[in-house]
Amino acid sequence: MSILRRRLFGLPPMEIEERLAFYNEMIDDRMEDGMSEEEAVEAIGPIDDIVSQIISEIPLSRIVKDTAMPKRGLRGWEIALLILCAPIWIPLLIASFVVLLSLYLVVWVLVGVLFIVTVSLGVSAIAAIPAAFMWLKSGNFAGSLFFIGSGLICAGLAILFFKLAVLAAKGVIKGTDKFLTSIKSSLIGKECAA
Amino acid sequence: MDIQLKRGLLDVCVLASIQSEDSYGYKIIRDIRPYLEMSESTLYTILKRLETGGMLTVFSIEHEGRLRKYYHITDRGIDRIKEFKNDWQEMISIYRFITREDNDHE
Numbered sequence: 001m002s003i004l005r006r007r008l009f010g011l012p013p014m015e016i017e018e019r020l021a022f023y024n025e026m027i028d029d030r031m032e033d034g035m036s037e038e039e040a041v042e043a044i045g046p047i048d049d050i051v052s053q054i055i056s057e058i059p060l061s062r063i064v065k066d067t068a069m070p071k072r073g074l075r076g077w078e079i080a081l082l083i084l085c086a087p088i089w090i091p092l093l094i095a096s097f098v099v100l101l102s103l104y105l106v107v108w109v110l111v112g113v114l115f116i117v118t119v120s121l122g123v124s125a126i127a128a129i130p131a132a133f134m135w136l137k138s139g140n141f142a143g144s145l146f147f148i149g150s151g152l153i154c155a156g157l158a159i160l161f162f163k164l165a166v167l168a169a170k171g172v173i174k175g176t177d178k179f180l181t182s183i184k185s186s187l188i189g190k191e192c193a194a
Numbered sequence: 195m196d197i198q199l200k201r202g203l204l205d206v207c208v209l210a211s212i213q214s215e216d217s218y219g220y221k222i223i224r225d226i227r228p229y230l231e232m233s234e235s236t237l238y239t240i241l242k243r244l245e246t247g248g249m250l251t252v253f254s255i256e257h258e259g260r261l262r263k264y265y266h267i268t269d270r271g272i273d274r275i276k277e278f279k280n281d282w283q284e285m286i287s288i289y290r291f292i293t294r295e296d297n298d299h300e
Contacts, residue, residue: 019238022219022234022238022263023234025218025219025220025260025262025263026219026220026223026234028258028260029218029219029220029221029262030220032258033220044234045233045234045235049233049235050234050235053233053235053236053239054235057239
């Protein structure tokens with residue numbers, strides 16, 4: 001429990017106490033049921049799994065609020081320093097946020113481009129059908145064959161690009177989740193790493 | 195099993211386990227285990243979610259020289275179980291429709 005407490009350092013103290021009390025109660029009840037202390041602790045599950053699940057459940061905004069914000073009130077000189085340095089740190093903060101947001105948007109735009117290419121290829125594949133008929137009507141068999149072939153290639157590429165776009169979208173969502181978890185993990189358990 | 199489906203099922207399973215009598219964490223896990231696997235962390239999250247949603251209330255009772263938390267279902271929790279049962283009736287009809295050809299072949 002002391003290891004778990006250290007690993008959760010940085011989370012709101014009430015949250016930590018509530019969780020630890022819950023796990024303690026579980027261990028006590030298991031021991032009452034005939035398990036040894038080691039077995040009861042083991043039954044709770046690996047500590048890494050518990051920590052990662054807890055981290056994933058708590059919103060980043062709450063973790064930032066509880067870890068980045070000082071627990072005590074700011075002293076006079078700290079407030080003065082913050083105000084004096086505001087022309088430096090505020091633009092830097094905004095710029096970092098904008099850069100990160102832009103990068104994230106660029107990634108989503110790339111995913112969007114994949115979907116647009118898919119739609120374009122699909123439309124081309126469909127458009128190739130009447131074109132092939134028109135060429136056939138005018139007696140040009142080679143032209144008609146060319147459009148049928150092009151349509152089939154477009155249809156195949158559309159399927160391929162659709163799968164790629166879906167994979168990319170899923171990857172971005174997963175990546176975002178991992179990125180947020182890594183930020184949360186870096187804020188929590190600092191005492192343990194120290 | 196689909197994660198969303200399992201999540202919904204776990205919530206109702208926890209509510210069902212405290213429907214007939216108030217229960218505590220370890221007993222809830224023990225009662226549900228034959229039907230669904232659930233870790234302590236998951237149970238904690240579900241209990242918190244249900245408490246926030248007003249579907250259960252928590253109280254402590256002294257047991258063997260320590261405090262043990264008990265969970266009591268509220269009217270909203272009972273309504274959630276009823277809602278689940280109604281939804282499930284529809285699901286069963288859909289399942290029968292989906293598997294009717296399999297049954298015809300047998």
